[in-house]
Amino acid sequence: MLTSAIAIGTSIAALVGRASALDSGVGKLPKLGYNTFNAFECGYDADVVLSQAQAMKDLGLVDLGYNSFLFDDCMTEKTRNSKGRLVASAEKFPNGLKKLTSQLKKLGVSSSAYSDAGVQTCAGYPGSFGHEAQDLESWEAWGFDYLKYDNCYIPFDNVTQENVYGRYKRMSDAIAARAAKKHSTPFQFSLCEWGWQQPWVWARQLGQSWRVNGDIKPWWSSIASIINTASFISSTTDFYGRNDFDILEVGNFGQGSPQGNMTDDEEKSHFTAWALLKSPMLISANLTNISSSSVEVLSNQDLLRINQDPHVGASISPFRWGINEDFTFNETHPAQYWTGNSSYGVVFMVLNTLDTVEVMSFNLTESWAIRAGRLYDVYDMWSHTHNGTAYRNVTVTLPPHGVAALLLNDAGPEEAGIEPYCAGWWQCSWPNGTYYSN
Known part of the structure; x- marks a missing residue:
């Protein structure tokens, strides 16, 4: 042969059927961009944001579609003001977040916010429980249009009287209500639920993407574990709703790896899987000190066009x-x-x-x-x-x-007369009903 x-x-569990997507006019395709957390954790400020965004532009990544910048945890003060509003960190952003997001916009980069369905974020900053509409106003005023919503510091059950679905629905409803009131495009909503309660079953009713695993690490065992999860739920991704396999770790050489940093081949495998699984792809590496080989991986236009396919949303x-x-x-x-x-x-x-x-x-x-x-x-x-x-x-x-x-x-x-007559010969039959035997 x-x-x-x-x-x-x-x-x-076994494969889950695809449900109807929440088409709110945003998030038809996976988000491409940058996330501060795995590269800088809480140690980012306006200078870091601008340097990374400028590097995105200079490396050609913005032109390839990486046009969103996610300010992950730690972007506010530790307490709200007297009116209960979020306050941007004065130390990190001395000129304010609005000016910073305007500077990003000039580079062709939109801005994405982070918060939490609990009383605090995972790093101990104010969460949005009970402040959903109020926080949306702040983020919009600061120039954000996308929200990553985490799942830490959950209030007591007798306070929420909700499960995880209800806590995330509070923010989803606030997003829809604000967009309707202002006749504006709603925030894109990314649920960071970690997969504990099978968000691939229910989360598309609320937002455009949902995390299905714990935090990714920049080494192969973490990547392989996430791909294993993906193999059972890949059918739940489509337009306007998709599994999120977490941050793109290409170029991020973390500390404490049990196997050492990823090889070039492992980076290619990581990128390929995320692209073809139609996951959001947010880079988390110091782009001012990234290898040319990692940039080449991130710049694979053949795989990016599959990820961003305008006619086929399934992975x-x-x-x-x-x-x-x-x-x-x-x-x-x-x-x-x-x-x-x-x-x-x-x-x-x-x-x-x-x-x-x-x-x-x-x-x-x-x-x-x-x-x-x-x-x-x-x-x-x-x-x-x-x-x-x-x-x-x-x-x-x-x-x-x-x-x-x-x-x-x-x-x-194929050319005529080549045997076996069927690639799957064990199912192949002559016209008289006799099975073909290889």
């Missing part, structure tokens, strides 16, 4: 787990073979979860999006090259924790 070989150098999903039986929950070795559709062709992601170089193969018709009996042009979205025509099978050689991101397009019918 002919094979197209492409050398590449380098407990959750890739596994069609075979590989080294594990299908639907195996394994945080170290998640599903390896993934596929999905796009405006540009049929998408495949092949992921080597092992610590050794591996030769990996799949039959084209394992993908629901492939037409049987056809040849396919194979485009490699990392080398940006056309690598010949695939006949029924594709084989790739991948480095440890490496990835192949392939785009296949119909190249015409």
